[in-house]
Every structure is written in C-alpha cells, then in structure tokens.
Amino acid sequence: MKNKFCVYYLLLCLTLGSVFCPQKAYADGEILALKPSSLEVNLGDNLEIIIHISNASNLASLATDITYNPELLQFNPDLSTYVGIFNDPTAFSLPIEEMVSGNGDIMLYADIFESVMSGGDAINGDVDLAILSFTAINTGIDNLEFSGLFITDDMSTELIPLSQEGAAVTIIAPYVPDVISPVITLNGSSTIDLIVGEEYT
Numbered sequence: 317m318k319n320k321f322c323v324y325y326l327l328l329c330l331t332l333g334s335v336f337c338p339q340k341a342y343a344d345g346e347i348l349a350l351k352p353s354s355l356e357v358n359l360g361d362n363l364e365i366i367i368h369i370s371n372a373s374n375l376a377s378l379a380t381d382i383t384y385n386p387e388l389l390q391f392n393p394d395l396s397t398y399v400g401i402f403n404d405p406t407a408f409s410l411p412i413e414e415m416v417s418g419n420g421d422i423m424l425y426a427d428i429f430e431s432v433m434s435g436g437d438a439i440n441g442d443v444d445l446a447i448l449s450f451t452a453i454n455t456g457i458d459n460l461e462f463s464g465l466f467i468t469d470d471m472s473t474e475l476i477p478l479s480q481e482g483a484a485v486t487i488i489a490p491y492v493p494d495v496i497s498p499v500i501t502l503n504g505s506s507t508i509d510l511i512v513g514e515e516y517t
Contacts (some may be wrong), residue, residue: 343517344478348467350382350418350460350483352479357452358490362392363458365447365483366445375439375476379425382448386420388487398420421463422448452487459484471474472508 347370357363367374367382384391396412414422424446437446461482469476511517 346373346478347481348380348462348478349481350485352464353481354484354486356486356488359452359455359487360490361452362395363450363452363485365448365450365485366444366478367438367448368442368444370442372439372441372443374469377466377469378445379464380443382422382424382460383463384420384450384460385458386418386423386455388452388456389450389485390453391418391422391439392451396447398446399444400401412448426464450485452485453462455487455489457484457486 331467349368349370351366351368355363365382366464385393391414398412412422412424414420426514459482465478467476467478508516
C-alpha cells in the first residue's frame with residue numbers, strides 16, 4: 317500500500333508541479349569525500365575513514381562502492397557504521413559490507429526515501445554519512461576511491477552530479493628502538509710479544 321502511495325504521489329507531483337508538491341532542489345558543487353584525505357599509520361594499527369558530503373540539498377538515497385587494496389588493509393564491517401541522518405530509525409539502510417568477502421570492494425547503500433515521504437528530513441548541508449574501519453596489515457600506500465556512485469534527491473531518481481575525492485593511506489613499519497648493547501670480542505690472543513719494527517695486524 318505504501319509503495320502505491322509513493323507512486324501516486326510522484327505522479328501527482330509531475331502533473332501538478334510546484335503548486336502542490338515541493339520541488340527538488342540541490343546546490344551545484346556537491347562533494348562526496350573520504351576524510352582524512354591522507355593518513356599515515358603504523359603496521360597493525362586500526363584506522364577510520366569517514367565518508368562526508370558537502371553542500372547537499374534534499375539528499376535521499378546513496379549507493380556507491382569504496383575500493384581499496386586488501387593486501388594492505390583489512391576491512392572491519394562489524395566496526396563500520398552509518399552516521400548522521402542515516403541513523404534515522406525510519407530509514408532503510410543495509411549493513412555496510414563487502415561485495416565479496418575480502419576482495420577490496422565495499423558496498424554502501426542507504427535510502428531514506430520512505431522517511432522523507434513520511435515527513436522526515438532529507439540530508440542538507442554538510443554531514444558525515446558513514447565511518448569505515450580498517451586494520452593496516454602490510455606496509456605501502458593504499459588509495460581508496462569511489463566507484464559505481466548513485467545518489468538522488470528526495471523527489472526523483474535523477475542522479476545528482478557530484479565531485480568525488482578519495483583518500484591515501486600510508487602504512488609504515490613502526491619504529492623499534494635498539495636497546496641491546498653491542499658485544500666486542502677480541503679475535504686472537506690477549507697477550508702478544510712483538511719485536512721493535514715488526515708489523516702487527
């Protein structure tokens with residue numbers, strides 16, 4: 317019944333226009349970004365990457381993948397979560413998970429269309445959308461990037477144009493101080509008799 321209502325509502329908006337229905341509105345120049353844009357961590361450390369959107373207006377749904385190098389980072393789905401308005405209990409949000417376990421492709425999906433149709437708020441302004449948790453498992457530089465982006469406002473399925481900014485994670489081996497004193501050993505006899513002028517090695 318709710319789905320039929322949504323369809324009828326959209327048809328009414330398309331037919332009557334701005335007289336009875338709110339118009340979709342979003343500002344130009346939205347930026348979907350991973351933060352921080354660069355991060356240096358030690359091997360074995362846990363780290364968090366935030367998905368942030370700037371200048372959003374009436375954002376109602378988001379679907380995208382985050383690609384990373386599974387040889388350098390291990391994704392922790394149990395510690396990754398949606399934040400911001402996607403925690404609205406009336407919103408429909410699938411868990412953050414990998415497309416295939418361990419293959420370096422994280423799937424994110426959040427849809428608050430039902431919440432908006434019920435009088436809830438869409439996303440406006442600047443907001444963190446999700447937090448991704450990783451563990452550094454090897455040294456090197458990993459570039460995390462968006463792919464397969466699909467994002468809409470609260471009135472249509474028309475894609476919202478966005479610029480996308482990834483993140484670079486540099487993993488280094490932690491510094492281990494040398495606290496062991498050196499041992500010096502004499503190679504040869506401790507007592508040697510030499511004749512004046514004779515060479516000694």
